[in-house]
Amino acid sequence: MEMERLKTILITGATGGIGKATAIILAKQQHQVIVHGRNEAKTRAVCEEIKATSGNRNIDYIVGDLFLISGVKKVAETFIGKYDRLDILINNAGGIMSKGRKETIERIEKTIAVNLLAPFLLTNLLLDLLKQSEDGRIINVSSNSHKLNAKPDFNDIELKNNYDPLAAYGNAKLFLIWISQYLSKELNRQGFENVTVNTLHPGAVKTNFGVNSNLGGILNLFGKLVRPFFKTPEQGAETIVYLATSESVNKVTGKYFEDKKEEKVSAKYYSEEKEHLIWEYCKSKIKEGLKIDSK
Numbered sequence: 001m002e003m004e005r006l007k008t009i010l011i012t013g014a015t016g017g018i019g020k021a022t023a024i025i026l027a028k029q030q031h032q033v034i035v036h037g038r039n040e041a042k043t044r045a046v047c048e049e050i051k052a053t054s055g056n057r058n059i060d061y062i063v064g065d066l067f068l069i070s071g072v073k074k075v076a077e078t079f080i081g082k083y084d085r086l087d088i089l090i091n092n093a094g095g096i097m098s099k100g101r102k103e104t105i106e107r108i109e110k111t112i113a114v115n116l117l118a119p120f121l122l123t124n125l126l127l128d129l130l131k132q133s134e135d136g137r138i139i140n141v142s143s144n145s146h147k148l149n150a151k152p153d154f155n156d157i158e159l160k161n162n163y164d165p166l167a168a169y170g171n172a173k174l175f176l177i178w179i180s181q182y183l184s185k186e187l188n189r190q191g192f193e194n195v196t197v198n199t200l201h202p203g204a205v206k207t208n209f210g211v212n213s214n215l216g217g218i219l220n221l222f223g224k225l226v227r228p229f230f231k232t233p234e235q236g237a238e239t240i241v242y243l244a245t246s247e248s249v250n251k252v253t254g255k256y257f258e259d260k261k262e263e264k265v266s267a268k269y270y271s272e273e274k275e276h277l278i279w280e281y282c283k284s285k286i287k288e289g290l291k292i293d294s295k
Contacts, residue, residue, distance in 0.1 A: 005134075008085050009244065012036040012066060012075075012122065013093025015046045018141075018202050021237040022090065026244065027054035034060045034083070036075060036093065066093050066118040067104050069286055076125035086129040088244050091119035092141045094172075101163035108285060109158035111165070115172035120179055121286040127195075135250065136195035138183070139243045142256065144201040146174035147266040154274060157281055177256055177265055178275040179282060184254030196253035198243050202236040203259070 009026055013019040014035035027033045027050050035050065037043030040063045047061040062078050065071035079086070094115040102110050108117065119140055130136035149170030153159065159168050177199045184197040242260045243249055256265045 006031050007087035007135075007244075008032045008034070008083060009088040009090065010034045010036065010062075010079060010086060010126070011090040011092055012118070015039070015042050018236040018240065019090075019092040020046060020050075021232075021234045022092065022240045022244075023050055023059075024053055025234070025237055025241050027051075027056045027059055029245070030054075030056050030058070032058045032060075034062055034079065036062050036064065036066075038063065038065050066122075067110060067114045069106055069108075069113075069117065069121060072118050072121045072286075073125065076122055079126065080129070083129070085132065086126055087133040087135065088137045088139065089123060089126055089130060090139045090141070090240060090244065091122060092240070093118060094141065096169045097165050099165050101159065101168075109160075109163075109168065111168040112158055112172050112175075115169065116175050116179070117282060117285055119176060120282040123183070123197075124286070130195050131192050134194060136192075137244060138180070138195065138197040139240060140176050140180050140197070140199045141240065142176050142180075142199040142201060143169070143173040144258070145170040146177055147268075150174040150266070150269065152269055154277060157278075174266070174269065175278045175282075178270070178278050181254045181265075182275050182279045188253070193251065196249070196251065198249070198253060198255050198257060200239045200243060200257040201263070202239060 009031050011019055011023050011026075011033065014023045015037035020035075023033050023035050033050065033056070035043060035047055037046065043061045043063050047059055051057055051059045060082070062075050064075035064078070066075070095111075097111050104110055104113050106113075123138055130138065145166070149166040150173070151164075151167045152171045152174065153162070156162075159171070180197045180199045187193075187195050187197065239257050239260050243257060252262075255262050257263060
């Protein structure tokens with residue numbers, strides 16, 4: 001193991017798939033791992049399973065619905081109430097929705113709510129703790145869908161017109177990369193070189209991700225045919241673990257990784273103005289959630 005000191009690590013969406021695989025690997029390295037899930041019973045059971053599998057008792061869990069700004073706020077408040085340090089935040093929770101456009105009860109399109117606004121808000125609420133770490137790392141799980149499927153309309157960010165689930169997912173993952181780049185520049189500008197922000201594509205992974213999403217007949221069939229060739233969750237977790245623990249990325253920030261290597265981000269829709277526009281969009285959407293009651 002490359003890390004000299006054991007870390008406090010929060011992983012969202014860690015009750016299955018690559019999130020759970022990542023939690024198990026980091027728990028076996030004896031780090032303090034806090035797993036997040038949406039369902040109380042399932043998250044508690046996974047927490048106990050990780051303890052038994054890793055032999056590490058320093059495992060805890062937090063429950064919250066990251067589709068909702070109020071749910072993200074609850075997760076942050078719970079964390080701040082229990083812990084006085086955070087070294088690594090892994091924003092792994094995400095999802096692809098079905099073919100019909102749906103909004104949360106807070107009237108935000110669901111794809112953008114969980115894949116973009118949740119990591120944006122959770123990161124901002126926990127940033128003060130990360131700034132206190134000698135080696136704070138924010139790891140945002142994106143996707144190469146940002147290259148394959150993104151078709152953003154900057155006058156209709158939540159695709160109220162011409163909604164398509166794959167485009168919505170690609171857009172959200174593209175925007176997640178942009179806000180990560182923006183935050184990394186902001187942190188450097190403010191002199192916080194001890195906190196890095198990076199994104200990654202974990203690869204096509206054999207998990208339940210997208211299994212229950214109705215994308216239409218042809219895409220549903222294609223998904224079933226190619227699934228056997230996907231990576232295992234453990235293989236999918238490798239780049240996340242690398243970004244969390246490797247000394248070789250100690251001061252690397254604002255980058256995008258695949259298979260433990262830095263890769264180019266699609267430049268098709270990028271400009272600094274658009275990056276700033278998405279940052280401001282996120283800020284406007286989560287404004288109320290930034291008011292937090294901490295200990």
